[in-house]
Amino acid sequence: MIAALTAGTLAALALTGVSQPVWAASNTFYVNNQTGSNCSDAGPATQAQPWCTFTPINSHGAFSAGDQILLARGATWNQQMNLSGSGTASDGISVSAYGNGDNPKISRNGSVDDRGIKLVNGDYWSFSHLEVSNAASGILAFYDTTGHNGLSFTDIYVHDIKGVIYYAANGTGDKVASAVADNVRNSSGIQITGKHTTFSASDYFIRGVRMDNISGDHNLNTVGIDMLGVGEQITSNVGGSGGAGANMVQDVVINHLASHHDNWQCDEALRLFTVKHAVIMNSDLNDEAPCWNVGGTTTVILGHLEDVSIVNSMFTNVNHTGSNDENALDFEIFNNNVRAQNSLFANTAGSAMSFLRLGGRPGDYSTNNEASSNVMINNGVAQNFGPILVLNGADAASPITGTIKDNINVNRNFLYDQGNGFAGFSTTNNTTLSNGSGDVYFSAADFSGTQGLNGWSYQSLNGNKYVDLVYDAAGKKWTPSDRSVPEITQFDQNPDTSAAHWVARAWTAPSTGTVSLRGRILKSDNTGKGNGILARITKNGKQIWPASGTQAVAAGDEYTGVNYVLDNLSVNAGDIIRFETNSGKAQGGTDAQQNSSGNGKAAYDQASWTPSVSYTSRPSQAYNWGFNGGHEAGWAVYGAASSNAPGTDLSALNLTSSGNDPRIESPNPLHLNAAAATTVTVRMSNDTSSTTGRIYFTTTSSPGASESKALPFTVKPHSGYTTYTIDMASNPLWTGEVNWMRVDPIDTTGKTNIDSIVVSGTGDLYVNRLLDGSFEDQSANFYTYRPTGVWQYSGSAGVQRNHSAFSGTQGAASGQQTAFIQGTDSVKQTLNLSAGSHTVTFAVDQRTNNGGAQALDFYVDGAKINTTPFTPPSGGGFRSFTTPSFTTTAGQHTIQFVGANAGDNTAFLDAVAMH
Structure with a gap:
């Protein structure tokens, strides 16, 4: 359990220069309405005689630096708390809990006018250990003046926060006056919003926002940040700033968000708008937006953003409700440099993520975004999409741009072009697995309280021996039986203070094969203290990453971290790959010296790390x-x-x-x-x-x-x-x-x-199985000559994608990519065939924007099967063909498509199937 916030528990946001509040011991106001509390609203607000209600708080006026408002655990109020005032970087203001029992509850009446807590133009405020429910906005931080700093939320549970969508009750009828006044576009458990007239590109309304251990369910949004006013969502010049408003809320960390089954109206579950320099990390959003919505459903909607990372998190189970979208991440409007990294996207009816630039939105852009090193499983099946969708409905001459790289894809398709899509993207080293999701081990999803379950163990290196840690069921963490560190949780791991000791999340190979490793290591304690940590990956005790030395992870680096991509790593059954961190204690320093700088204390060495291991080959x-x-x-x-x-x-x-x-x-x-x-x-x-x-x-x-x-x-x-x-x-x-x-x-x-x-089994496990007949696996970067994969390409043959320089406006017959064959070059695949007669079906198109006519011949084991070349229409358009039947013995055979016409002549090949 997170301890009540006291002096020194949160310090500087090192990367931003914005401090989180520290609390003095004076000006403490106790509130307790429980029987036997001796409460009185006219009393001194002490533990001996606390206030009963929020009325004295609401009439107090501005609170001052160092003030604390403490609500009694086990108590419940049905009243709005109104707050104002500013703390300082050294003396913040807090609303928290005291005593024993359940966190204090604020449970309202479910009215569209209800709020749990409303803070206006506050600096250096913290809210912790609270439960808020049955309101149209849970904890509302409202800003209508610029230049505010420091806002923290820790251990907050919000549920049944609903009533307002699109400023209206239930999304119908006139806008609700209180929603317009508070700029509550959509009900949210924790909500940051406000109002503005004009501001400049260098202004901000609130900077330095920290959310940690937030949980929510049965809301519209669990978290919502959106400073846009009524009708401003499609505005490219917000407040006359010359930009889309990303600078309004800055330096945001959302850490350990656990949100599920937000099922009211189902528009979204996390709304992130008007934010610059932010990270969502170590978060788990499951079964979100599970009902129909006229505008579409998504787990996370992203807009008016600049420099945002979504990393080391899980987005699972977006259900098919007959709505549009049904995706996990919706890159909706005005997004630049927004990154989805090292996360799990599983079981989404629509795509895992959609990069959009829709019509009717003047000046809209979606630029420099990224999808990298993610694991994507069972995405887009209900809507027949792949995991990554691009729709540019505005202007093909102004493409959506970004990078798609190093992803592990367990889907039949990968990229889905819904219109003018991928011309502005770079796509490299994306791997598609075709034998089932059991080939993938994503550590956060597999985390459990049993050593070895799902392939993962939790250990520490004590000198020269790895020792299993003990599971703490109450804390949901692995530690030694006699102390609190080292520690491993679902998303984080903490070493102890010794440079000789490493803490390790260990994966044991269940069978022989070849694996790929993905991961990103970030600091997640957010103190900026210490001198960082060290990280390494070992196999059977021998270091395999980095190539030499150890990898340093900087103190306070929650925004970027250190990434690795390791492919083609051979393992035998029983091999152990360990993902290890160390306190990084400087050699030669005493414990006192290390502790004085923060390093050597476990609280300053917490690292976010959700490694994944994927079999790319498993012969057995x-x-x-x-x-x-x-x-x-x-x-x-x-x-x-x-x-x-x-x-x-x-x-x-x-x-x-x-x-x-x-x-x-x-x-x-x-x-x-x-x-x-x-x-x-x-x-x-x-x-x-x-x-x-x-x-x-x-x-x-x-x-x-x-x-x-x-x-x-x-x-x-x-x-x-x-x-x-x-x-x-x-x-x-x-x-x-x-x-x-x-x-x-x-x-x-x-x-x-x-x-x-x-x-x-053993031997050739498949028969008559032709792989990647639609040429999707290589994830072509527009076009790629001789990519590696199940198909082998010779000379000027390769894979190209829709809207590439090869195809122009010509689309693939199946999926988004085709093979291309120029001149008399070829593409071939070797496969195990049964004894008897076979045919192959396929589709061929003529390249129309360059070169002359091309046709294809078909070979089996070097012998041509057809007598007349397979010739596509001269004006373009795929034509389907079936080869003459051919007879093989049981065993390995090679099928091959060869260009029939030498010179600058190109045909596209697609939809190949064995019969």
Whole structure:
């Protein structure tokens, strides 16, 4: 639990020069309306005789530096608290809690005019350890004059904050007068807003805002920052400043935001507008905006921003409600240098993030934005988008610009161009995984209270030995049994004070393969004290990053941090990769010297780090469906309801059976080689009396489901997670090419969770499986000659994207990219084929903006199959073709498309499929 704020607990925001408040011991006002408190509004506001209500506070006038307003824990008020006054950098003003029990509550009547707390033009204020509910605005910080500094919120729970959307009650009818007066556009639990006439580009209204450990549910927004006035959202010259207003709120840190199921009106859950220089970090937003909204739904809406990072966070489960958007991040309007980095985006009906520049918004821009090193799983499936969408509806001549790099994508598609999209983006080193989300380990999502669960352990290096830490269930953290540091939490890790000791979040490889590592390390204590920390990554005790020395992370660096990208790292089963931090204690310094500068104290060495590990190759496994976030792309649920509600296991498919036949069905076709892929492993829990599960399958030669193509397996009744291994080869019909599976985990009503389904074996696990037939995996940067991947390109062949210099206005036949083949160069792929007859279907288009006519020939193992070249229409447009049938033996074979016409002639190839 976070301790009550006292003198010295928050210090300078080092990067900004804006101090957070420190509290003096005088001018303390106690408020307690509970029976036996001896309260009196006419009393001295002491612990012995506190005030009963907020009336004396509201009539007090401006509070002064060092004042504290302390509300009794366990008490509840239904009254608005009105505040004004300014503290100083050395003596702030606080509203907090005292005593024992639950945090004090302010619960209003649910009226559109209700507020919990309203602060006007305050400097160096802090709010902590409070619960606010049932108001149109929870804690409202209102500014109508410039130049204010210092605003802190810590350990605040806001819920059922609703009533106002678009300034109106329930979004209909006339604007609510109080909403206009307070500039409450949309109800928000913690809200920063205000009013303005004119201001300059160098002005700010509030600078130095800190939010830490904020939680919310059943709101419209849990957090909302927006200084725009009525009708200003599409204004490019706000307040005559010459800009879009990003300078109005500056230097913002939102840390450890936990928000879920904000289900009123469902427009958004976090509104970030008119902000410059900010970071959202270590945050978890789940199941947000789960209802229909006429304007569309999103988890986070971004506008009028400059220099903002969203990093080391999780955005999961944006449901399909029939609304527009349905995304996690909406880059809506007037955004420059906004970065989504090293975060998890899982199970979004729409895209993970949408970069927009819509029509009817003069001067709008979306420039220099970034999506990097994120993990993206099961995005855009309901709306048939990929995880990253771009829509430039304003002017193709003025593109949306940015960088898309180093992302791990577990989706069939990656980039989705909804109009004039990616011409201004650089895209490099994005990796698409095709074998299931179980190949990805995102440490914050996998965090648990059990050593080794989900592949992760929590350790410290004490001298020369790694020792397991002990889980503190109340604090949700790993520590030694006898002291508070070192410490590992879901998003952070803290070393102890010794330079010889490292704290390590450790991942153990479950199987042999090749992995990619992504991560960013930032300081997250926000004190600016100490001399920073050190970081490293080791494999089996040997350092693999950085290449030499150790990586320093600067004190107070919450905005940028240090990033790494490690690809093609080989691991064997049982290898341990540790992500380690150290206090960075200077050699030769005494403890007293270190402590005097802040370094050596655990409070100053907290680091945000959410490493991810992704298998890019795992020879022993055909598929690893991990149901990360409670879903898995392509699987369908029947006879049961699935849930990702708070309290469920978000790393599993949570099912409640409504009858005796609950089942889940796989994508089709799987192209499994039954002779090699012989084992299915199901890890599941069973909260019922059922003792039997079943796996059904179909094959190319026997495509219908039946009891003859099924294998029962015994399950433990009323059991926790248990692994069941089924030998599929024990059924003689498991032969040839297996294309579909159905798993019945139980055979009765009740609850069961499926954590993973893995298909494994030895040898060639697939048959007739052609990969990346739409050429999406290479994530072309406009166009790329000879990219590496499952296809091999020769000479002047490669991959190009819609609206590239190659295609111009010609679109792909499938997805957003195609192969291109110039002259007599080629593209080929080697795959395992079954014995017998095959054909290949594909689509070809003629490049029309340069060069002459091109056609393609098709080869198998070096022999040309067609007699006449496959020729697309001369005027452009994809034409579909089917090759003549060809016969192969069982085994590895190479198919190849070769240009038929030498010289400057180019064809586009797309939608390749094996039959």
